[in-house]
Amino acid sequence: MRTVIPVLGAVCMLLVTAGAASRLQTGPARGEQIYTQYCASCHDQASPRIPPKAALQTLTASRILRTLDFGVMMNVAYPIRRDEREAVARFLGTAGEDAGPSPASFCRAGRQVMAGAPANWTGWSPTPANTRYQPAGAARLTAADVGRLELKWAFGFRGDVTAFAAPTLVNGTLFVGSASGAVQALDAASGCLHWVFQANGPVRAAPVAVSDGGRLVLVFGDQIGWVYALDARSGARVWMRRIEDHEATRLTGAPAVHDGILFMPAASWEETRAIDPQYPCCTFRGSVTALRVRDGSEVWKRYMVDAPVKTGATRVGTETFGPSGAGIWSTPTLDAARGVLYVTTGDNYSHPATLTSDAVVALDLKSGRIVWTQQTTPKDVYNSACGRRGANCPEDSGPDHDYGAAAMLLRADGRDVLVAGQKSGVVYGLDPDQRGRILWQARVGEGGVNGGVQWGMASDGRQIYASVSDVGRLPAAPDAPPLGDAQFDPTRGGGLTALRIADGGKVWFAAPRPCDPPRPGCSPAQPGALTAIPGVVFSGSMDGHLRAFSTDDGRVLWDVDTAKTFTTVNGVEGKGGSLDGAGPVVAGGMVFVNSGYPRFGGMPGNLLLAFGRPD
């Protein structure tokens, strides 16, 4: 069964932009103007490496849009607003849709959705404390088993160069988004396809399975600001709504769900829009929106900063706005006992700095009121223009030490500890009973713009596991496009540390290993989220390897290289690459992991891999 929304048709209604109405012009002229400004310098020249304009004109508009959103042109497209991307895609491309999945990739009659064994992983973490820990009963995999894991199947995301969507597993069915916006229900044992739903934008957030009356619904957001609820059995849409009207909105964190309400965090692309010196920076505000699972209606909404006002102009005369930023990239952490929700925030994009950036913030579950804020890096005002000291880079810019990872609510020595890891390379233990007072802090990496703890730590209740990116770059060519494309240092980055929960003391450190062989896009960095089961912590690396480490001493129990070609069950040409973003999901004796992450210069790939014990 398939449910498909025509991509461009559906997104046309969301051309709402903040602070830039004068630039809005639609129709082919607008598309041509964007082409001349952003594409012609490459695509109008004769080069064997670059497809000419005539070749682009044979592609569908939706394919071109995908290429800009999370495809091979994503680095080029950072400064290009959503409406501009749509205009240039329509100007260049043909109408109609790309080919869908091959009929052979669908499950045969008789294989039912969610009819398997009840071993589940739903959302970002199996528990609302966000520990990414799968207990023995649901994992059905032990430290003794992991050395024998073998590939069961590989699934290829058609037309994609990145595989970054966090899967959710319910009773033998895997629900997973993709860069193309296709959300698919797969049979966990074989990888055959039950249904496909086409979202408006790319989907990388883990779908959260929630029971609503008699049925199970999946709730998730996409990378352009839409939230969806789907019937898990059929893939049919129950409701959808856009929760922010800012064009640069991105919904990367999965919602937290409690008592029929979902809490959706919002972050944005606006930092990269600021690369364009003409862009009026900045107006996006991080937020949490509480919605009823039943119908998507709003219960409350809390912004992390006040509404922006005009603050002046840059050295090239572009107006500036602020406050802005403090986006929320990760899943909120539920603390029902205290009646609060913890979120972690990113930097401010423009002045004035606020107390809610680079912070752990507790919100009242009922009203969204801010109960307390613990800011660990003050005055971090930064945007992507700063990489090259562009006109939009704020004065006295900060270090870009966002929190990307969710906080974990843990317990040690009879008290709760809220643990948060930052891009600064520091992990904090906070006291949830004393307004987030810092109990301890531990440095686990150097930190930086692409450094420190990025996607998430894990904890088995005994220890905290924290891996770092700390990706090292070789100097970029002077004419390289902003962001991405720089070559990695194959010897720098990565590392996994085990910490005590009570005091943050170090228990062991598993040193990263240099790329072997050193291939383009390879780095030992370990920015991806970790996953723990009893005795084992899994960590993917930008070198393409997924490794299982012993929680006793950090020794490697299993190591598989995913950066190669695989035969896929759905007949799509499949290649693996860097591991980053959402970490592996373990349930029912199987390990599911994405491979391919070219953003920031890593190795591209389009695979979802499933490992299990030998039969």
Ligand code: HEC
């Ligand atoms: C800096 C040079 C450069 C700029 C600027 C650029 N491109 Fe490209 N583009 C390339 C190269 C090189 C490739 C081939 C990449 C590859 O295949 O790995 C490519 C590939 C593509 C493809 C993929 C074609 C296919 O067969 O899948 C599309 C679509 C595309 N570009 C669209 C655009 C659009 C639209 C713009 C402007 C918004 C743009 N590009 C700007 C260099 C550029």
